[in-house]
Amino acid sequence: MPRKRTPDQPSSEAESASATATAEPAPAESHEQKQSFAERVGQRQRVYAPDPFGIATDNLAGVRLFESKRDRQMAIKFDEKPSQAVIDKLKEEGYRWHSEDKIWAHPVWPVSAMATRIKAERLYQDVCQMIRQEKGIAAGQEIPF
Numbered sequence: 001m002p003r004k005r006t007p008d009q010p011s012s013e014a015e016s017a018s019a020t021a022t023a024e025p026a027p028a029e030s031h032e033q034k035q036s037f038a039e040r041v042g043q044r045q046r047v048y049a050p051d052p053f054g055i056a057t058d059n060l061a062g063v064r065l066f067e068s069k070r071d072r073q074m075a076i077k078f079d080e081k082p083s084q085a086v087i088d089k090l091k092e093e094g095y096r097w098h099s100e101d102k103i104w105a106h107p108v109w110p111v112s113a114m115a116t117r118i119k120a121e122r123l124y125q126d127v128c129q130m131i132r133q134e135k136g137i138a139a140g141q142e143i144p145f
Contacts, residue, residue, distance in 0.1 A: 051068055051070045052071070055124075056121070056124055058128045060135075060137050061127075061131040061137070062079030062080055063124065063131060064076070065121065067120075072107060074106045074117065074120040075101075076104045076105075077103045083130075083131075085130065086130055086131060089123070089130070090104045
């Protein structure tokens with residue numbers, strides 16, 4: 001049931017009109033204006049990948065291969081300190097030790113990015129094989145996933 005107003009009270013229509021004229025647009029409305037049509041209807045969504053991105057992991061050997069797009073580098077991380085032969089192999093391939101992150105890293109240059117990634121994966125496989133031989137783990141004892 002509507003309330004009656006006294007003659008000295010303004011009408012509710014006048015109040016709402018003056019309030020909308022002085023008020024700023026709602027944050028949702030301003031956000032919608034900034035979005036493209038495709039984003040508003042949900043056809044395009046941005047998905048962010050974790051950085052660094054884990055490429056491969058060998059749990060038995062204790063070795064992981066990462067790529068960081070933000071830092072533009074390939075990284076190999078060991079669960080425990082590798083043997084001197086493994087360290088020498090990493091140095092031969094141009095990897096450098098980063099003590100604060102505890103990783104062996106190699107920069108990825110835009111000109112040779114794909115070649116660097118391929119070499120990093122080959123090095124990772126070689127290093128895993130070396131560590132497996134040092135630990136006496138046969139190649140058939142791999143975990144498939």
